Amino acid sequence: MDPRSEVVIRQKDHLQGRVLFINAPNDQLLNHLDSDIQSYIWTWNYADYLSFEKNSFNRHFGIELPEEIFDQVIVFIPKSKELLNYILDQISSNFPLNTQVFLVGEKKGGIERAAKQLQAFGKCIKLDSARHCQLWQMSLGIIKEKTSLEKWTKNYEIQINNQIIKIIALPGVFSQAKLDVGTAVLLPYLDQVKSGKIADFGCGSGVIACYLANLNKQNYVYALDVDAFALRSTQLTFEHNSIDSAQFTILPVANFSDAPTELDAIVSNPPFHQGIHTHYDVSENLCKKSKQHLKSNGELWVVANRFLNYPILIEQNFGQCKVLADQNGFKVLYACV
Numbered sequence: 001m002d003p004r005s006e007v008v009i010r011q012k013d014h015l016q017g018r019v020l021f022i023n024a025p026n027d028q029l030l031n032h033l034d035s036d037i038q039s040y041i042w043t044w045n046y047a048d049y050l051s052f053e054k055n056s057f058n059r060h061f062g063i064e065l066p067e068e069i070f071d072q073v074i075v076f077i078p079k080s081k082e083l084l085n086y087i088l089d090q091i092s093s094n095f096p097l098n099t100q101v102f103l104v105g106e107k108k109g110g111i112e113r114a115a116k117q118l119q120a121f122g123k124c125i126k127l128d129s130a131r132h133c134q135l136w137q138m139s140l141g142i143i144k145e146k147t148s149l150e151k152w153t154k155n156y157e158i159q160i161n162n163q164i165i166k167i168i169a170l171p172g173v174f175s176q177a178k179l180d181v182g183t184a185v186l187l188p189y190l191d192q193v194k195s196g197k198i199a200d201f202g203c204g205s206g207v208i209a210c211y212l213a214n215l216n217k218q219n220y221v222y223a224l225d226v227d228a229f230a231l232r233s234t235q236l237t238f239e240h241n242s243i244d245s246a247q248f249t250i251l252p253v254a255n256f257s258d259a260p261t262e263l264d265a266i267v268s269n270p271p272f273h274q275g276i277h278t279h280y281d282v283s284e285n286l287c288k289k290s291k292q293h294l295k296s297n298g299e300l301w302v303v304a305n306r307f308l309n310y311p312i313l314i315e316q317n318f319g320q321c322k323v324l325a326d327q328n329g330f331k332v333l334y335a336c337v
Contacts (some may be wrong), residue, residue, distance in 0.1 A: 003131035004076055004104045005029035011127050011135055012037075014102070017071030022087060024076055026051050042066055044172075044228035047254035061252070063170065063228050065090050077105035077114040083172035083229070084114055086152055092121055093146035102127075103136040111136075153236065158207070160187045163214055168236035169205035170229045174271065176205065182269045183207055185330045186303035194299050195219050196264030201256060201286055202226075202271045206234030212267065213243045221248045222260050226271075226282075228252065256286045256293075265299040266290050287313035294337045302333045 001009075002025035009032050018038040021030070026048040030039045040058040042065060043049050052059040060066035073091055077084055091101060103118050105111035111134045118124055122141030126134060153168050154177050169176040175183065190208070195216045200209040203223035213221045223234045231250050238248060253259060259266070270283035287310050290300050300318065304310045306329050314321040318335035325332040 001029070002027050004106065004133050005032075006131050007128050007133045007135045008074065008102075008104055009033075010130060014100075014127065014137065015072060015074075018069065019072045019074060020066070020068075020070040022073060022075045023078055024048075024074070028055075030055075030057055040066065040068060040070065046226045046228070046252035049252075050254050061228060063232050065094055070095070072100045072102070074102040074104065077103060077109060077111060078172055079109065080172040080176075081110070081113065081117070082152075082176075084117055086171045088117065088121055089144065089147050092140060092142055092144045095140055097140055097143060099140040101138045101140055103138070104133060106133050108132070153233075155240075158187075160211060161191065163211060165207065165210050165214070166237070166240045167205050167207055167210075168240050169233045170236075173227070173230050173233045174202075174204045175207075179207065180269070181328050182303045182305070182330045185325060185327055186267075186269060186301070186332055187211060189324055189332055190267065190301065191215060193267060193301060194265045194297070197260070197262065198222070198265045198267060199224055199259050199263050199293070201253075201259060201266060201268040202230075202282075203234045203250075204230050204269070206237035208267055208269065209234060209248065210237050210241050210243060213238070213247050214241065217244075217247065219247070222263075223248060223250045224253045224259055226253060226255075255282055256289050259290075259293050261293045263294050263298055265301065266294065267301045269303050283308075283310070284313060288317050291317050291335075291337055296337055298337045300333075300335045303330050304333065305329060306331055 005025055005027050012033055015037050021041045024041050041052050042060045049061040115136045118138050122138045124136050124138045127137050128135040155168055157166050158179050195218055197220050198212050199222040201224050203209050203225045209221045209223040212219055225231050270286050311321045314335050322334045323331050324334050
């Protein structure tokens with residue numbers, strides 16, 4: 001059981017009616033609540049969504065609040081301060097005054113900072129401090145007009161060879177404010193990628209996917225990510241760069257096994273962070289399983305931190321792995337079926 005869930009269970013007597021759990025951990029928290037609590041989960045993590053579905057929990061996947069009516073809200077704080085502001089904006093523009101809003105998080109995850117953000121929306125008290133976590137309660141004291149999605153985005157331009165791409169990124173999305181170093185190292189090599197059906201695994205704000213779609217109008221790009229905010233950002237990036245909708249598909253995936261097959265190429269700056277924690281399973285699975293999703297002579301292109309063991313994993317599964325670049329702490333890796 002996640003320690004944040006344990007703290008909520010300790011204070012479950014404060015819960016009543018229809019309760020919306022926002023960004024809840026993927027565990028059995030809901031099964032430990034009193035039977036008269038009607039619980040509903042809003043998540044933007046597709047892997048968690050599928051797990052909640054398997055457990056028959058009421059759930060919603062996306063970047064907006066579900067349309068149902070709720071009596072109370074529990075927010076499990078995200079890593080991003082700006083994403084928490086977005087969530088609180090959603091709450092304060094959709095719920096009536098005096099709605100009880102609870103905020104829970106780990107101390108190392110920034111709960112004390114998050115509690116200060118919460119105080120701007122109403123009177124707060126700390127209900128509990130245990131398991132290296134805190135639980136806060138607020139009575140919603142203000143009603144706001146909903147902020148437009150446009151105002152939550154950060155926009156910047158990059159130039160690769162003769163291409164200028166405008167990036168549109170929502171809160172919480174990797175490299176929201178500027179191009180990350182790994183992608184910057186990878187992009188100059190992507191004019192060598194085999195054309196055809198290409199998957200960008202972990203598409204983020206759509207930098208790689210958009211570049212590949214612009215590079216060759218015959219390319220068909222699958223933009224894949226676990227995060228709903230990343231998928232919407234990629235959609236916005238494609239729209240702002242006038243990419244024909246017939247040239248791409250944006251898909252939520254729980255892991256690489258959900259990727260399309262019969263691909264000509266897979267390109268990835270694979271994720272290895274989930275919230276404040278480091279997880280290598282997803283990116284290691286990419287190295288191990290990608291060959292099964294490629295056509296004969298299909299290609300794998302990966303950029304990764306120099307210290308990670310991806311070259312070994314790729315070589316074990318492809319029989320070879322070329323290091324095309326090693327700069328600024330990152331390696332560009334290539335393998336062919």
